[in-house]
Structure formats: C-alpha cells, structure tokens
Amino acid sequence: MPRPDIHLYTAATMNGYKPVIFLEEAGVPYDLTFIDFSKQEQKAPEYLKLNPNGKIPTIVDRSEGRAIFESGAILWHLAEKYGKFLSDDPMTRSETLQWLFFQVGHVGPMMGQAMYFQRIAAPNGHEEPFSIKRYVAESRRLMEVLNARLEGRDHIVGAYSIADMMIYPWARAYPWAGVEVDDLPHLAAWFDRIDARPAVRKALTIPKAQPQFWDAAADADAFVQENAARFASDVRGS
The missing domain is CATH 3.40.30.10 (Glutaredoxin)
Structure with a gap:
C-alpha cells in the first residue's frame, strides 16, 4: 500500500x-x-x-x-x-487570508500569553497579575471582534473554511485562557456549529484528547500541575 x-x-x-x-x-x-x-x-x-x-x-x-x-x-x-475549504473567488480568498492572519497575529499570541501566565508561570511561582489582566482583557476583546463578525453569519468567511479551522481551536479554548464569553451569543452559536462536526470531534482526540482545554467542567487540577511541570524550564528564573 x-x-x-x-x-x-x-x-x-x-x-x-x-x-x-x-x-x-x-x-x-x-x-x-x-x-x-x-x-x-x-x-x-x-x-x-x-x-x-x-x-x-x-x-x-x-x-x-x-x-x-x-x-x-x-x-x-x-x-x-x-481544492477544499478555500474559495476560488479572489475577494473571498483575500478575506480568508485576512482572518488567518487575525488568528496568527492576534488570537493565538494573546490567548497563548493568557494561558502561559495563568497555567505555567503562576503554578511555577511567578504570579504576574498585571500580565494576566492584560492578556485576558485583550483575549476578551478579540472574542468580541469574532462575535461581531459572526452576527448574521454561520462561519467566519462564507462557507466553512480554513478560517474557521484556524481560529476555532484557540477561541474554543477560552476556559483554559480564563476568558469569559457567556454574553457573546454569535460566538457561542459558532462554537456549537463547529463542536457538532464529527470530523472536528474526532480531530480533537488526535494525537491526544485534552478536554481540559475546552471544557470548563473538566477536572483540570492534575492536568494543570502536569502541564506546568512540563514547561517549568520555560519560566524565567525557575
């Protein structure tokens, strides 16, 4: 084969x-x-x-x-x-690329820092309230941008596309980043639509399922300690 x-x-x-x-x-x-x-x-x-x-x-x-x-x-x-999940229309392709860069330049870095300071630095003895507040607040602002974008839309750009695939894993990890999204209904509806896709559900188990990222009700205590220990060497001064 x-x-x-x-x-x-x-x-x-x-x-x-x-x-x-x-x-x-x-x-x-x-x-x-x-x-x-x-x-x-x-x-x-x-x-x-x-x-x-x-x-x-x-x-x-x-x-x-x-x-x-x-x-x-x-x-x-x-x-x-x-030839999948990317429109042939030049305008739609341009929009898709813009939202890819929105994730790469904003959602990933900001939520990543919110996660780092809460989930890695703090458990390793480096509590930084100012940094946590800054990155959580900026992550929340970005979720508001997405919520506004999704008003009247099922997906980020036209039909389901790589823009959704790029943004979803980061945005959906809002519990791990400590970001509140309960009052963002268009974002919540988008999460529900993507959550319901069988291929997405399968993908989030490969190579390993990490429900603590996505589910605020998941028992994360042991995982927090394991995750913090794994990246302890990244914490400056540790």
Missing part, C-alpha cells in the same frame, strides 16, 4: 489540532508523528531540518518533496492542494 502524501508532525495543542481538523474534514489520508515536548523532540536536530523554528505543527508533502511549517501556511497549502 503506498504511503500517504502527507506526513504530519504535531502535538495536542491549539496549533497542533489545526491541520488534523483539515485532514479529517477533507478525508485525506496521512501519517502522523506525535512530538513529545517532555522529551524536547521539537528541538531534535532531525526535526529542526524540517522546522527550523522548533515548533509544531509541520508537514512533509512527499509528493512535492518538501516540508512546510507554520499552521497557517500548512492549511493554505492543504486547501490549495486538495
């Missing part, structure tokens, strides 16, 4: 789930290598040849003989390669 064109290197993180969602939604066969952060596999010399930034996700497209890193670039490549 021939090997799939796509080999995905990923982990169970918000960025790591994005290409899994695309591949599962598109029904594209792929190989998967789980990158174990606790073993610093993302910094291994062989992996750095594929992704010089030492992050996840990365794909190798065997049919083209090249590696692609950065989740936005990966989803754009897959959408063009397979």
